[in-house]
Amino acid sequence: MDEQRIRSFFSGDRFAALAGAEIVELKPGYCRCKLEVSEKHLNAVNVVQGGAIFTLADFAFAVASNSHGQLALAINVNISFLAGRSSGTLFAEARELADPNRIGAYEVRVTDDAGALVAQFNGLVYRKNERLWGQAPS
Amino acid sequence: MDEQRIRSFFSGDRFAALAGAEIVELKPGYCRCKLEVSEKHLNAVNVVQGGAIFTLADFAFAVASNSHGQLALAINVNISFLAGRSSGTLFAEARELADPNRIGAYEVRVTDDAGALVAQFNGLVYRKNERLWGQAPS
């Protein structure tokens, strides 16, 4: 796994950047991201909008599932919203549930500063026969 | 249903506004929203990020499920991503699958300009014993 290349590749995710999701840690099949909650993330009842939580978790999921360098496209996500938050930092930790196959399964736990579970996210990817980037420059 | 009040209430959803999701049509238990795709919605492989699609659908879901004036909180969403898009307009149409109960079930279909299905979203809410707003001003 070429961490710098993956970080560079995912710096191109403009919606994750708009939402303020950032990569904290990255290993093969694993990624931890964070998001500093601010007013722009709030919904009409003043808690972080489901879409902001989803975007954070989905970004961690995308990085973890593409960390092997093979293009992986999200096909399904199930998310349960277990606690509302209005401030602080949210973390999303994505990990692979099984060996990478054509269909890969990942879980992402979204927690707050204190480690309390805010959302549980389970996602599936379909792996294409494509590399994330062309042949490495020599 | 007081449409103006609901529209005004949901104008307070700052993350939906950041993502560019807008209400198009609103009826009891129903909402249609749209999002004009631009570069800010794209991910690292240049298609609309899952979080942007989710935010659009989730906004339609929130408006439809709260349209009865009783506070409804999202507890679970399942979303399948069926086609990628990089431009154009996306629409999300949310409707109630069963009579409103303590647990309400909604479906949201996200389609493109041509009506092709881009994502299928199914969501559940938990209805609280709270109104969305206080007693109406006289």
Next chain:
Amino acid sequence: MDEQRIRSFFSGDRFAALAGAEIVELKPGYCRCKLEVSEKHLNAVNVVQGGAIFTLADFAFAVASNSHGQLALAINVNISFLAGRSSGTLFAEARELADPNRIGAYEVRVTDDAGALVAQFNGLVYRKNERLWGQAPS
């Protein structure tokens, strides 16, 4: 679509038979099944067990998704249980949400005798490069 061949093929589903799920109607991308509720389907609180409802819906999903003659394997299902039933007949109606692709999306609605929604089931299949049966006998 060769309806008799599909019916014959799915008569080999022993668990669906054990649960009492039967095919009622079959068209390309579509299947309607039924289950007559009896005591064997009940759980510890005397309503139809989630697994029985799932088996009925999953059988309709399997038949609909394999009705094109290409092997389709279920990869993900999301099911919401919206009403409990203890007797009567349950119906499951499966239909294709989008044109058949490598990843196919289906929805199944489980209803009671009166047409009330008992469960909402959304499923994804992965289509393999295999036919359900060998070359047709001449």
Next chain:
Amino acid sequence: MDEQRIRSFFSGDRFAALAGAEIVELKPGYCRCKLEVSEKHLNAVNVVQGGAIFTLADFAFAVASNSHGQLALAINVNISFLAGRSSGTLFAEARELADPNRIGAYEVRVTDDAGALVAQFNGLVYRKNERLWGQAPS
């Protein structure tokens, strides 16, 4: 937690019994069940039917989520089928993801004899203001 009472209560789950799901271990918020695969569990392509896997997992989920003695009804399940099996023993291990609340979140991992992940199941319950049984006889 009164283990004998919970076991006795769940011996009334007739569909779980029909499917052959049995409780192996039980603790507050936790349950491990097993199922010995036999021909009756197979589908038309000779692997364990999705409904049989679901029933096993759902039984572990029901026992774990009701282990506090308060009636918990399943409202949503998301299941991913990650590997097919035609024989052997399947195990389902259910555990609570967060402190018990009105809405409880559980995860169930279904594995084979060798510990390989066969299915990932995530479920939500709604807790009613009812006990599983009346006052204990004196």
